[in-house]
Amino acid sequence: MGKFIISTRKNGEFQFNLKAGNGQTILASEGYSTKAACENGIESVRKNASDDSKYERKNSGNGKYHFNLKAGNGQIIGTSEMYESSAGMENGVESIKKNAPDASVEEE
Secondary structure (H helix, E strand, O other): OOEEEEEEOOOOOEEEEEEOOOOOEEEEEOOEOOHHHHHHHHHHHHHHOOOHHHEEEEEOOOOOEEEEEEOOOOOEEEEOOOEOOHHHHHHHHHHHHHHOOOOEEEEO
16 A cells, blocks of 8 residues: 655655555655645645546656646646656556555655
């Protein structure tokens, strides 16, 4: 099962990473000024993860693929790692759909 890891950046901002059961990071958040805002971001991931229309799939200039998960208001909640293929990217999307709804939350 997946888990959200909340950590504090060197600049004092909070961020979360969603990790799959194998420990691999599948989604990374932006920086949040408060822990409460970071926790709201996690809830937004849970709420939006199952909606395929919330995933903005992208092809970067170097031939790799990644995606952003967006909230209902269009704001980016999290960004994926870079994938070598669009199939790998789609597997990442499916992993978030599977892991996010029931993922535990831990602090680093």
